[in-house]
Amino acid sequence: MQAKKLNSPIVQVFVNPLTKTWVILTEFRESQDIMLRRTKEFDRSEEFGNIFKSLIPDHHISMRMTNPQFKAHRRLIQDSMTPAFLNEVSAPRIYEAFTSLVGVWTEKARLANGHPFSASDDCFKAALDAIWAVIFPLGPKDSVTNAQRQLLADTTSINSASSTNIDEPVVFPETPIPDAPKSVLTLTESLEHMGTSSQREAMIATALEKAKGRFSSDRKEEHVARCAMDDILRRELAAAKRENREPAYNTRTIFDELFGLLIAGHDTTSTTATWGFKLLSDHQEVQKKLREALRSGFPAAITECRQPTAEEICNTQIPYLDATQEEIIQKSMTSGGLARTAMVDTVLLGHHIPKGTSVLLMGNGPDFIEPPIGKIPEDRRSKSCQEAKGRIGSWDPADSNLFKPERWITKEDGKESFDPTSDPLLTFGLGPRGCFGRRMAHLELKIVLVLLLWNFELQSLPGTLMLFATFEFIIEWSWSLSWKFGIFD
Numbered sequence: 001m002q003a004k005k006l007n008s009p010i011v012q013v014f015v016n017p018l019t020k021t022w023v024i025l026t027e028f029r030e031s032q033d034i035m036l037r038r039t040k041e042f043d044r045s046e047e048f049g050n051i052f053k054s055l056i057p058d059h060h061i062s063m064r065m066t067n068p069q070f071k072a073h074r075r076l077i078q079d080s081m082t083p084a085f086l087n088e089v090s091a092p093r094i095y096e097a098f099t100s101l102v103g104v105w106t107e108k109a110r111l112a113n114g115h116p117f118s119a120s121d122d123c124f125k126a127a128l129d130a131i132w133a134v135i136f137p138l139g140p141k142d143s144v145t146n147a148q149r150q151l152l153a154d155t156t157s158i159n160s161a162s163s164t165n166i167d168e169p170v171v172f173p174e175t176p177i178p179d180a181p182k183s184v185l186t187l188t189e190s191l192e193h194m195g196t197s198s199q200r201e202a203m204i205a206t207a208l209e210k211a212k213g214r215f216s217s218d219r220k221e222e223h224v225a226r227c228a229m230d231d232i233l234r235r236e237l238a239a240a241k242r243e244n245r246e247p248a249y250n251t252r253t254i255f256d257e258l259f260g261l262l263i264a265g266h267d268t269t270s271t272t273a274t275w276g277f278k279l280l281s282d283h284q285e286v287q288k289k290l291r292e293a294l295r296s297g298f299p300a301a302i303t304e305c306r307q308p309t310a311e312e313i314c315n316t317q318i319p320y321l322d323a324t325q326e327e328i329i330q331k332s333m334t335s336g337g338l339a340r341t342a343m344v345d346t347v348l349l350g351h352h353i354p355k356g357t358s359v360l361l362m363g364n365g366p367d368f369i370e371p372p373i374g375k376i377p378e379d380r381r382s383k384s385c386q387e388a389k390g391r392i393g394s395w396d397p398a399d400s401n402l403f404k405p406e407r408w409i410t411k412e413d414g415k416e417s418f419d420p421t422s423d424p425l426l427t428f429g430l431g432p433r434g435c436f437g438r439r440m441a442h443l444e445l446k447i448v449l450v451l452l453l454w455n456f457e458l459q460s461l462p463g464t465l466m467l468f469a470t471f472e473f474i475i476e477w478s479w480s481l482s483w484k485f486g487i488f489d
């Protein structure tokens with residue numbers, strides 16, 4: 001707002017009388033330069049780090065890169081984002097959780113009789129099941145989505161919506177959430193919660209204890225990583241052997257790094273996926289094109305009248321699927337801005353920035369989904385920014401506000417391919433402090449989009465429910481019935 005009012009991509013704001021002023025930058029190239037190339041001048045902002053400090057005090061998210069612990073913490077969890085771990089551990093767990101969501105929505109569609117119903121809460125819970133199973137061993141009784149599916153499968157009818165108004169949403173009974181996931185939901189919903197939750201601590205301690213037992217066994221098959229926690233323990237075991245000491249499993253560092261993955265990866269991914277459903281429901285033409293791309297991308301699944309497997313989803317490149325996913329990530333507004341603190345006295349677009357100043361780098365608004373504010377002379381930019389000119393494409397201001405996956409597609413010799421560098425994107429941040437879980441988020445969103453669009457049609461909402469504040473969808477199960485009965489060939 002202030003940037004537009006003053007017609008300047010860089011402004012300072014007084015957040016409150018007791019803190020220093022903040023600098024807000026609304027310009028992609030300069031923000032990208034700060035995150036990618038000026039990493040000695042700008043690091044994690046104190047305010048951003050403080051959000052997590054009360055909950056996970058020993059997680060690297062609130063550390064500066066100059067802290068010697070930062071690298072050690074990153075090493076502990078680094079295997080969880082390798083292609084092998086993502087394909088062999090994460091993908092099947094995520095796939096299972098969202099297949100359960102398909103089950104829940106199939107039951108809901110049966111009971112709703114054409115009425116709309118809210119989708120965001122179910123997506124939130126399935127995303128919790130998914131990330132939980134990737135990080136900790138998840139037993140069938142811990143899955144919130146499975147319990148909900150069972151409850152609905154046992155229900156024969158619901159009378160919560162008016163029989164005369166088909167647009168009135170149906171409200172479904174909710175199964176009680178088991179204690180451990182409930183404590184996680186409570187904590188993630190209130191990040192300002194002080195101290196630690198005893199249920200969460202007990203849950204992690206029990207899981208660690210069980211894994212410790214498996215890892216001390218002589219049987220090789222017990223040592224295979226089944227979740228991120230196993231990987232961390234294996235690393236600790238190896239380090240202890242090297243250093244000729246007892247392995248230390250129950251440490252604050254291990255607790256916080258594990259739990260940190262869960263909170264950093266849950267809400268963000270489910271919010272982005274829910275925005276995806278909303279955008280696809282509002283843009284029927286994109287949904288139709290994407291469904292057609294999926295049908296031609298997974299021919300074996302069509303022939304065999306089944307949904308694509310996790311392996312097929314991981315190993316198949318469908319440019320329009322990648323492009324839609326990138327467009328959802330850009331338009332989702334899951335993270336509107338990235339925060340950094342100046343570690344030294346420096347200069348930004350010709351302005352002096354004293355050491356300790358917090359800088360907010362906007363990831364939407366002008367220069368993203370609106371035309372840029374003014375034209376910045378090249379010589380006002382940093383040297384590194386000038387040198388990197390042209391490496392990333394730029395939005396066409398005429399349509400930057402539209403939901404248009406095609407902007408991420410390039411054509412060469414008639415062949416379409418997905419180009420992630422064709423447009424600016426800051427939703428995950430960038431550089432060494434950018435999102436650690438970006439690859440897992442992409443994988444999860446890909447699986448969600450394929451499974452949900454394969455099984456359901458997200459219809460347009462009636463006007464009263466079209467608000468951006470609500471996430472309600474009419475979900476029709478005709479698609480799933482269609483392939484089940486082989487109507488499409």
Ligand code: HEM
Pocket residue numbers: 035044060061062260261262264265266268269272334335338339427428429430432433434435436437438440441
């Ligand atoms: C759509 C989903 C996601 C979005 C939009 C998102 C966004 C972000 C953003 C904006 C940051 C800060 C980046 C910066 O300051 O430059 C971040 C950091 C982080 N994210 Fe994500 N994230 C997502 C999913 C995940 C997942 C699935 C995980 C792990 C399982 C994860 C783990 C982390 C961690 C550990 C950090 C801290 C990195 C550091 O401090 O160096 N995120 N994420």
